[in-house]
Amino acid sequence: MTYPDKKGHFGEFGGRFVPETLIALLDELERNFYALQSDKKFQKEFKDYLAEYAGRPTRLYFAKRLSQQLKTLNVYLKREDLLHTGAHKINNTIGQILVARRMGKTRIIAETGAGQHGVATATVCALFGLTCEVYMGAEDVERQSLNVMRMRLLGAKVIPVTSGSQTLKDAMNEAIRDWVTNVRNTFYIIGSVAGPHPYPLMVREFQAVIGREARNQFLSKEKKLPDYLLACVGGGSNAMGLFHAFYNDRSVKMIGVEAAGLGLNSDQHSAALAAGTVGVLHGSKSKLLQDADGQVKMAHSIAAGLDYPGVGPEHSYYKKTGRARYVSVSDAGALRGLKLLSQTEGIIPALETAHAISYLEKLAREVKKKSSVIVCLSGRGDKDVASLKGIL
Amino acid sequence: MNRIDLTFQTLRDKKKKAFLAFITAGDPSLKATEELVLAFERSGVDIVELGVPFSDPLADGPTIQASSQRALNNKVSLEKIIRTVENIRKRSNIPIVLMTYYNPVFSLGEERFVRQAKQAGVDGVIIPDLPPEEAAQLIRVAKKADFRTIFFISPTTTSQRMKTIVKASTGFIYYVSLTGVTGSRSKLPSDIVHQIKKAKRLTKQPICIGFGISNPTQVKELSRISDGVIVGSAIVKAIVKNQGKANLVRNVESFVRSLTAQR
Structure with a gap:
């Protein structure tokens, strides 16, 4: 059996534990993602960007x-x-921004810890001319200042998160709050094989x-x-x-x-x-x-x-x-x-x-x-x- | 009969709408929570939602996030809140539902949670990060215990999904007024009426509106198009404003009265 199953479960793990507001969007994302898996044009576009732009x-x-x-x-x-x-993060951000474009989303958000995913997201947003806002724990903004500068230079807005431990976990909380609020025009590029289904699957496939x-x-x-x-x-x-x-x-x-x-x-x-x-x-x-x-x-x-x-x-x-x-x-x-x-x-x-x-x-x-x-x-x-x- | 069902039946007979008040349990203290619940009953609140604080409240805006953090600093836990309800039950029969993120319930175990909560006098649970698709086990044990599971319909919910939600929901259905997190808003979206009408065609269960509602005018308007309104952040703010004052309970009570008078 191949995992995940239809509901996004890997055995007892995975699934979709999010507020109701996001479910319709996740369903839509899932449909698009599965369709694009067998869409030759999409796959070629993805491959070309990985080769010509990212350097694969x-x-x-x-x-x-x-x-x-x-x-x-x-x-x-x-x-x-x-x-x-x-870093490897660019593989995934190229994949996801191509999906976001297919879905007609105009605004991109992301969370970042070390800043590598934030930079990779800001980069593809610059490449495709989409608005980009990156949530980053205030402590990480401190210790990864070079990446903060890079994101800003790329035209992204870096939003320091001061709640909780002020690191990646809290950045993700804040990104999800933004997402729930702006769900209609916003695509959330998650940086890891985490989050609700279909993200763990989608990020895995892109990586x-x-x-x-x-x-x-x-x-x-x-x-x-x-x-x-x-x-x-x-x-x-x-x-x-x-x-x-x-x-x-x-x-x-x-x-x-x-x-x-x-x-x-x-x-x-x-x-x-x-x-x-x-x-x-x-x-x-x-x-x-x-x-x-x-x-x-x-x-x-x-x-x-x-x-x-x-x-x-x-x-x-x-x-x-x-x-x-x-x-x-x-x-x-x-x-x-x-x-x-x-x-x-x-x-x-x-x-x-x-x-x-x-x-x-x-x-x-x-x-x-x-x-x-x-x-x-x-x-x-x-x-x-x-x-x-x-x-x- | 479950206290929630009884309350809605009584309200229906009187052609009245419900007013639901949310507060975070344990902010400023569990003792204060007990007193506030009794004050709510005096001021005409029909159902109380007790928020269980969580380390990562991703459906909440700044007001409830901060409230949640204060409660956690007071070492409040799901089990302590259940014991608080047990105390309240010695003095009040007002319907009480817990509003909690899923992880504390999962951590305690769904079966154990429902058994303990029911025994203490809790009437149901609302879990914002648990859609019906992941709730099979909870629904099963809740049904056996005559414990209500309240699910959400949101502005983005499709007609197809509404059917699933209506089926899974017992007690009432929580309509989220807006796309976003909890917290007061001066203006609420105009698609509320439309979505509620759609849901009404699918169910006879009461539908209550929450998120963003903070003032008497909003309470009045939204009562008209639903079976009840839920106010949270605005009450939590009133508590914060009166923190440390001897007349905290009385001041919050008079604010809540200004809201319940409007439904």
């Missing part, structure tokens, strides 16, 4: 010095950081190009499949993008890396899959960091893009069925990963991605024999450099 396909780069240092692993980097705007390319590239280079896939998980769009094409390749082991922040016992982390329980937030049922009364807890991570108490429902499903394994890496571990890749390969990864890189050291110790691993290098680290002053 991205390279699958063999990281030789890193592999030598790790000894037991041959590491291949799927270079999403080389895409236009510097699945990562895994499809990587699979072909690895097969033609190595004449076999990789042993491992590795990606960081906040909401989980780059991980799902990489994993999806390998779903039926049972020999390929998938590992998602969550942010352990100051440690899983500290209450200061973002590891919803490792330490959360099933709950409902932002339109879908999934693993969630919450207290005994069902109140959502504040997440923490050094990486703004992982600083979210929930996770996409399909990841909860992958975890429950054992198709993927989920581990976590702390703030300090991420900084080690950041330095490791920068100094062995001359590639500065985003702090989010650095969590996945860091886990390579552990994986290298775990494997019994020489193994190959594809890491989704989801974003570049330029955006973080300013905030790392004084830490590194």
Whole structure:
């Protein structure tokens, strides 16, 4: 059976938990999305923008010095950081804005944590001449000021959100409030495999190009499949993008890396899959960091893009069925990963991605024999450099 | 008979419309909530909606968001609110429904929630982020317990969906006056009459209008085209204005009286 089912459920997860006002729109979006899946003209348009504008396909780069240092692993980097705007987020924003145009929507809103999705959304809005407003937690506006500048330069309005934890979760609350209010002319470009159905499905389909390319590239280079896939998980769009094409390749082991922040016992982390329980937030049922009364807890991570108490429902499903394994890496571990890749390969990864890189050291110790691993290098680290002053 | 049904029947017999008052339970305190509910009964409120505070109130505007946060700061939880209703029931028979986001209910467990709430004297529940399609389990356990599940119709609801909602709803139907979040508005959309007429053709159940209603004039106008009006943020604001004052309850009561007089 292919997931999600007709109501957007991945087993017990997913679904559509939103105010009534949004249901008609989600139905309309779902109809459009399914129709466009088999619309050759749309698919060609999407593919052309990915190639000509975003810069696909991205390279699958063999990281030789890193592999030598790790000894037991041959590491291949799927270079999403080389895409236009510097992260995998652009794959999805191109897809969604094309859907929005087909639906005749004139105004775009988005939420952003690290600012990568905000930048990717502002970029496609500039490209197609649509109004763009991006909700961003006030704390994230602070720590990702470079991306705030980029969004403003691209003509987007960045709205700092001062409620709650002032991070991604609250930005998403505020974006949903805007959406409910302006539902008739506004399209909400959600940045991860989260939110109400059909978003987790739609974002997965737009990001699945990562895994499809990587699979072909690895097969033609190595004449076999990789042993491992590795990606960081906040909401989980780059991980799902990489994993999806390998779903039926049972020999390929998938590992998602969550942010352990100051440690899983500290209450200061973002590891919803490792330490959360099933709950409902932002339109879908999934693993969630919450207290005994069902109140959502504040997440923490050094990486703004992982600083979210929930996770996409399909990841909860992958975890429950054992198709993927989920581990976590702390703030300090991420900084080690950041330095490791920068100094062995001359590639500065985003702090989010650095969590996945860091886990390579552990994986290298775990494997019994020489193994190959594809890491989704989801974003570049330029955006973080300013905030790392004084830490590194 | 369920208190909600009884209330609407009585109102119908008297050819009167319902007035529903919303407040966040536990703001400024659960003790104050008890007193306010009794004051509402004195001032002619027909049904009370007690809001369960939630960390991520995405259907609410700034007034109820802030109120919700204050209640959470007071460590208010769904179970404590249910116990508060139990206390209220010693002194009042006014119909009470809980308005809560889904996660606190899911976390407690739907069956346990309905059992505890019903036992304490709660008459029904309104869950803004739970459409009927995801509510099968709740509807099932509620039906067995004679507990009302109130669903929403909005300005964007299609005729096809109205059928599903009308079928799932018991007690009454909540019509959302506008596309947007809770909070006072000076002007309300003109398509309300049209949508309510459409829904009326599908059901004999009472339809009450909420969201954005804040003053006596609006109460008067909307009472005419519906079976009841719901006021929330404006009452919460009145509570905030009187916070810390000895005559909080009396002042809020007189504001609510100015509204109930208009229906």
